[in-house]
Amino acid sequence: MPTLRDGAGAPTLEAVAALAGVSRSTVSRVVNTPSIVPARVVEAVRAAIDELGYVPNQAARSLASHRALTIALIIPQDTSRFFADPYYSSVIPGVTRFLSGTDYTLSLLIASEADAEKTRRYLLSGNIDGALVLSHHTQDKLYVEVSHTLPMIFAGRPTGYDGDHLHVFDIDNAEAAALSTRRLVDAGCRRIACVSGPQDINSGVDRLAGFRRVVAEAGLDDDLIEIADWSVEDGAAATGRLLERGVDFDGLFAASAQIATGALEALRAHGLAVPGDVAVTTIDNDHYASGANLTTVEQPTVELGARISEALVGLIGGGDIPKLTILPTHLVERASV
Amino acid sequence: MPTLRDGAGAPTLEAVAALAGVSRSTVSRVVNTPSIVPARVVEAVRAAIDELGYVPNQAARSLASHRALTIALIIPQDTSRFFADPYYSSVIPGVTRFLSGTDYTLSLLIASEADAEKTRRYLLSGNIDGALVLSHHTQDKLYVEVSHTLPMIFAGRPTGYDGDHLHVFDIDNAEAAALSTRRLVDAGCRRIACVSGPQDINSGVDRLAGFRRVVAEAGLDDDLIEIADWSVEDGAAATGRLLERGVDFDGLFAASAQIATGALEALRAHGLAVPGDVAVTTIDNDHYASGANLTTVEQPTVELGARISEALVGLIGGGDIPKLTILPTHLVERASV
DNA sequence: TTGTAAGCGTTATCAG
DNA sequence: CTGATAACGCTTACAA
Numbered sequence: 001m002p003t004l005r006d007g008a009g010a011p012t013l014e015a016v017a018a019l020a021g022v023s024r025s026t027v028s029r030v031v032n033t034p035s036i037v038p039a040r041v042v043e044a045v046r047a048a049i050d051e052l053g054y055v056p057n058q059a060a061r062s063l064a065s066h067r068a069l070t071i072a073l074i075i076p077q078d079t080s081r082f083f084a085d086p087y088y089s090s091v092i093p094g095v096t097r098f099l100s101g102t103d104y105t106l107s108l109l110i111a112s113e114a115d116a117e118k119t120r121r122y123l124l125s126g127n128i129d130g131a132l133v134l135s136h137h138t139q140d141k142l143y144v145e146v147s148h149t150l151p152m153i154f155a156g157r158p159t160g161y162d163g164d165h166l167h168v169f170d171i172d173n174a175e176a177a178a179l180s181t182r183r184l185v186d187a188g189c190r191r192i193a194c195v196s197g198p199q200d201i202n203s204g205v206d207r208l209a210g211f212r213r214v215v216a217e218a219g220l221d222d223d224l225i226e227i228a229d230w231s232v233e234d235g236a237a238a239t240g241r242l243l244e245r246g247v248d249f250d251g252l253f254a255a256s257a258q259i260a261t262g263a264l265e266a267l268r269a270h271g272l273a274v275p276g277d278v279a280v281t282t283i284d285n286d287h288y289a290s291g292a293n294l295t296t297v298e299q300p301t302v303e304l305g306a307r308i309s310e311a312l313v314g315l316i317g318g319g320d321i322p323k324l325t326i327l328p329t330h331l332v333e334r335a336s337v
Numbered sequence: 338m339p340t341l342r343d344g345a346g347a348p349t350l351e352a353v354a355a356l357a358g359v360s361r362s363t364v365s366r367v368v369n370t371p372s373i374v375p376a377r378v379v380e381a382v383r384a385a386i387d388e389l390g391y392v393p394n395q396a397a398r399s400l401a402s403h404r405a406l407t408i409a410l411i412i413p414q415d416t417s418r419f420f421a422d423p424y425y426s427s428v429i430p431g432v433t434r435f436l437s438g439t440d441y442t443l444s445l446l447i448a449s450e451a452d453a454e455k456t457r458r459y460l461l462s463g464n465i466d467g468a469l470v471l472s473h474h475t476q477d478k479l480y481v482e483v484s485h486t487l488p489m490i491f492a493g494r495p496t497g498y499d500g501d502h503l504h505v506f507d508i509d510n511a512e513a514a515a516l517s518t519r520r521l522v523d524a525g526c527r528r529i530a531c532v533s534g535p536q537d538i539n540s541g542v543d544r545l546a547g548f549r550r551v552v553a554e555a556g557l558d559d560d561l562i563e564i565a566d567w568s569v570e571d572g573a574a575a576t577g578r579l580l581e582r583g584v585d586f587d588g589l590f591a592a593s594a595q596i597a598t599g600a601l602e603a604l605r606a607h608g609l610a611v612p613g614d615v616a617v618t619t620i621d622n623d624h625y626a627s628g629a630n631l632t633t634v635e636q637p638t639v640e641l642g643a644r645i646s647e648a649l650v651g652l653i654g655g656g657d658i659p660k661l662t663i664l665p666t667h668l669v670e671r672a673s674v
Numbered sequence: 675t676t677g678t679a680a681g682c683g684t685t686a687t688c689a690g
Numbered sequence: 691c692t693g694a695t696a697a698c699g700c701t702t703a704c705a706a
Contacts, residue, residue, distance in 0.1 A: 010461070012699060023677045028701060038675070058462040059399035060699035063682045068396065070444070070464075083426030084624075092420055096447045105459060107407075107444045110433045122442060124347070125395040126683090127407075287421075349683060360693045365685060375691075397683035400698045463699090 011052040020048035031056060062126065071099075071312055072109040072123065072131040074143070086257075086286035087301060091134060091155065094305020102313060104129075116142050123150055129316045132308055133158070135203065151315040153308045157202045167315065169308050169325045173203045173283075176297045176329045177210030180281040181253045183295060185218045187279050187337050189251030193224035195238045195263055197255040207255045207283065224249055228259050232288070235262025243270050250278055257284035261292050264336075279337040283329075293335045300327050348389040357385035368393060399463065408436070408649055409446040409460065409468040411480070423594075423623035424638060428471060428492065431642020439650060441466075453479050460487055466653045469645055470495070472540065488652040490645045494539045504652065506645050506662045510540045513634045513666045514547030517618040518590045520632060522555045524616050524674050526588030530561035532575045532600055534592040544592045544620065561586055565596050569625070572599025580607050587615055594621035598629050601673075616674040620666075630672045637664050 013031075017024045022045060029037050030045040037045075048054075062068045073095060075082050082088050099106055107128060111119045123131060123146050133143050135156025143152065144161055154168045184192050194211045197204035208225070215222040224247060228238035235258060242249070243266065252267075254260035260282035264274055272278050282289065285298035304327055311321045350368075354361045359382060366374050367382040374382075385391075399405045410432060412419050419425050436443055444465060448456045460468060460483050470480050472493025480489065481498055491505045521529050531548045534541035545562070552559040561584060565575035572595060579586070580603065589604075591597035597619035601611055609615050619626065622635035641664055648658045 010463070014699080024700080025677060025702080026675090029676090032701080036675085041675085055458050055461040055463075057400070057699050058464040059396045059405065060463075060682090061701075062396035063394070063400050063684085064699080064701040066682080066701095083420055083429055084423070086421070089420030089426075096445075100447060100449050105444065105464070106447065107442065108433075110437060110443065112437050121392050124392040126347070126397075127395040127442070351683080361684080362686085362693055363691090366692090369685085373691080378691090394683050397698090398685075400700085401683080401685035403685095403698080 010057070011054045013054070013056070015052055016045065016048045016054050019052065020045045066126075067316075068127055068129050069103050070105045070107050070128045071309070071316075072107045072128045074109045074111050074119075074131055074133050076111055076113075086288065087284070088134060090286065090301035091305040094302040094307075095132065095309045096305075097302075098306040098309040098313075104309075104313060120146060130312045132312055135159075135201070151312060153312045153315065153321075155304055155308050159201050164323055167311065167321050167323055169304060169311065169327065171299045171304075171327050171329050173206035174210035174213070176283050176299065177207035177253065177255070178214045179210075179329065179331050180283055180295075180297045181211045181214040183281045183331060183337060184251035184253060184279055185214060185220070187251070187275075189249075189279055190220065191224070191247070191249040192220055192222075192251035192253060193242050193249040194222070194226070194253045195235055195242065195255060195259050196225055196227050197259070198229055199227060204255065211253050211255075228255075228262070230256045230258055232258045232262040232265075235259030236266045237262070239263040239266035243267075252278055252280045254280060254282040257282050257286055257288040257292070257294060257296060260294050260296075260336075261288045264292055264294075275335065275337050281337060285332050289332075289334070295334045295337045296332050297329050298332050299329045303327065347394070348391045350391070350393070352389055353382065353385045353391050356389060357382045403463075404653075405464055405466050406440050407442045407444050407465045408646070408653075409444045409465045411446045411448050411456075411468055411470050413448055413450075423625065424621070425471060427623065427638035428642040431639040431644075432469065432646045433642075434639075435643040435646040435650075441646075441650060457483060467649045469649055472496075472538070488649060490649045490652065490658075492641055492645050496538050501660055504648060504658050504660055506641060506648065506664065508636045508641075508664050508666050510543035511547035511550070513620050513636065514544035514590065514592065515551045516547075516666065516668055517620055517634045518548045518551040520618045520668060520674055521588035521590060521616055522551060522557070524588070524612075526586075526616055527557065528561070528584070528586040529557055529559075529588035529590060530579050530586040531559070531563070531590045532572055532579065532592060532596050533562055533564050534596070535566055536564060541592065548590050548592075565592075565599070567593045567595055569595045569599040569602075572596030573603040574599070576600040576603035580604075589615055589617045591617060591619040594619050594623055594625040594629075594631060594633060597631050597633075597673075598625045601629050601631075612672065612674050618674060622669050626669075626671070632671045632674045633669050634666050635669050636666045640664065 013024050013027050017027045027045055030042050034042050096106060109122060120142060130151035133152060133154045144158055147166055154166055156170050157168050192215055196208040199205055212222050224242060226238035226241050228234035235254060252263060254263045260280055267274055267278055274280050281295045283297045285296050289296045315321050350361050350364050354364045364382055367379050371379050433443060446459060457479060467488035470489060470491045481495055484503055491503055493507050494505050529552055533545040536542055549559050561579060563575035563578050565571035572591060589600060591600045597617055604611055604615055611617050618632045620634045622633050626633045652658050
């Protein structure tokens with residue numbers, strides 16, 4: 001069942017060669033490495049290409065050259081959440097921005113948790129030259145395994161992985177949390193609570209550790225901790241649990257801006273003023289943070305997208321890429337402290 | 338410059354054939370149409386496939402079969418906006434959900450406005466079997482042109498296009514606006530203003546027309562109209578201009594939920610209560626609408642994503658797809674009226 | 675600098 | 691039902 005456009009019979013390299021009066025090899029050279037062909041020939045061939053509207057067949061190219069000129073961005077099953085999350089919707093533009101300056105195309109791979117084998121097959125089908133994995137806990141094992149045979153870059157250290165053969169880009173989550181928490185200590189908070197992220201994912205664990213470290217260093221208690229998934233709703237719920245304990249606290253570190261947004265709702269619903277009664281800091285400088293006017297720690301998401309794609313293209317080209325790259329974060333002052 | 342995994346030398350169909358003691362043709366049949374091969378043979382071949390970890394090379398397949406098993410979703414240059422917009426982040430999951438039940442893969446094509454030729458080449462490179470175009474005004478001409486040679490489905494009628502050879506899925510924008518506006522009339526509003534969407538895109542034009550029609554039918558004036566792009570910010574600004582005119586109005590139709598959200602801000606900043614002083618209705622049932630508790634018109638975005646991808650796959654398969662499909666909309670009552 | 679020819683890994687046609 | 695064998699459209703040594 002041929003694709004419709006075959007009806008027209010797309011012009012081939014052969015046709016161009018005939019029209020230009022050269023061999024197919026020459027046309028191929030003009031297309032791929034014009035610099036090694038005399039200018040007049042390049043011109044003639046290009047004229048023929050334009051006249052015929054010739055477009056190289058990518059399948060044939062891949063087959064012959066072993067390069068697909070495509071990289072995959074692996075995204076989790078639950079795409080609705082994925083696209084709505086500011087983190088991803090900020091990393092992806094970074095990726096596409098970098099790629100637009102290259103010959104590479106981005107392919108979105110929806111990883112069906114139900115069918116890991118389908119994902120694996122796609123990754124190894126030669127359809128793509130490499131893959132970008134944005135941290136999400138499911139199936140990380142599969143990717144770690146595939147990374148032995150396919151160039152891959154991980155944004156965020158895969159859950160449960162502590163080897164060193166992977167190429168990982170990440171922020172220092174513990175340090176980001178420390179930065180955020182320290183802001184509360186510096187503001188004079190003496191009783192600091194925390195709504196942490198999930199503990200089955202590295203960023204969640206590390207941020208909590210960073211919080212604990214700073215609180216301990218300041219000689220304060222760290223018993224006011226609740227866990228939430230990263231969402232606004234759960235952030236509000238977790239903060240509600242914190243409030244139910246009946247312990248007064250004057251500072252709150254929320255592990256993400258969405259959690260913080262939920263926390264603000266809960267605090268205010270409880271009649272507490274921010275920052276008057278409770279100072280709040282968090283991590284992520286996205287529209288949640290700016291919308292709620294939160295003092296936060298910014299991670300360079302767009303740059304991350306650009307860096308990981310650049311690294312992947314480098315890796316595919318046989319370049320030497322550091323195993324671990326830590327991107328810088330910095331505090332952004334707003335009005336929640 | 339070969340892809341790294343070539344080092345390992347991925348197992349080929351040939352290798353499987355040898356191991357299973359059959360010909361390559363038979364292996365191919367087992368992979369593609371197992372039903373026409375005796376069960377015992379299928380088993381033997383599958384065993385060999387598993388043993389070798391064989392994965393068919395997609396480039397070779399495409400080349401021989403003229404099918405890429407990939408469809409493209411064309412998205413505009415400005416990806417940051419794209420991913421943040423609830424419309425797209427809702428349509429895409431619909432697309433991926435449908436595709437996950439098929440053998441097709443989704444490829445995100447970032448259309449660089451700067452280089453339409455690059456886009457065109459990609460579309461015609463044989464890399465993809467068809468394309469989905471989500472309405473956005475730029476470059477629509479290119480797509481209309483390409484649609485002569487490549488199966489394409491348009492979500493939203495392309496700007497400036499009024500022929501009938503395209504396959505278009507859309508809602509009845511005029512009717513949606515009419516529905517929304519009529520709710521205001523029914524609520525007893527006697528002076529209804531409108532913050533319309535851009536007039537260089539069909540949905541913007543049609544929604545404004547729908548508004549005008551209902552207002553006229555009700556015998557009311559339609560002189561209180563301002564134009565905004567679809568954003569919250571511009572919605573607020575346009576509403577500000579409306580207020581500056583000094584004319585009292587008791588109803589406001591905003592052409593999108595984002596515009597409506599901005600309108601609410603402006604109205605409240607002006608000391609007006611919604612719905613007390615001004616009743617507001619809009620279109621889009623996304624998180625803006627629910628967040629601001631807006632009475633609105635819902636369009637089935639997720640279903641749209643599923644329907645257009647289903648249609649495209651059908652079209653690629655030579656199926657007969659209606660030229661125009663209108664999806665239903667309905668009013669969702671909340672507290673802004 | 676250019677052309678020849680041998681693949682690249684499948685699918686598809688056609689006998690057997 | 692199965693197996694040769696010829697494409698598919700391009701890249702790439704290797705020659706010339």
